[in-house]
Amino acid sequence: MQRVMQVLMAIATAVAIISVVIGAIGRLAQTLVFGLTPGAYLRFTDTCLLFAITFALFLLVSGKLEGK
Numbered sequence: 001m002q003r004v005m006q007v008l009m010a011i012a013t014a015v016a017i018i019s020v021v022i023g024a025i026g027r028l029a030q031t032l033v034f035g036l037t038p039g040a041y042l043r044f045t046d047t048c049l050l051f052a053i054t055f056a057l058f059l060l061v062s063g064k065l066e067g068k
Contacts (some may be wrong), residue, residue, distance in 0.1 A: 002059060009055035016048035 023041030026033040033041065 001060060005055045005059050005062075009052050009059070012048045012052040012055065016045045016052065017043040019048060 019041050022033055023038045023045060026036075026038035027039060
């Protein structure tokens with residue numbers, strides 16, 4: 001279970017990084033990127049980072065409960 005959470009955390013972080021780069025490029029160019037506004041990409045980044053934090057906290061708590 002911990003390995004799955006580590007993979008999900010890495011995926012959520014990678015998607016957040018890609019999304020913030022696309023959002024920043026769209027904001028600088030003042031245009032839509034793939035039909036979405038730059039603000040939409042930045043809000044999606046927030047969501048991905050919240051998921052990554054949740055997975056990290058789950059790993060931290062499950063490690064404490066197992067006595068690690």
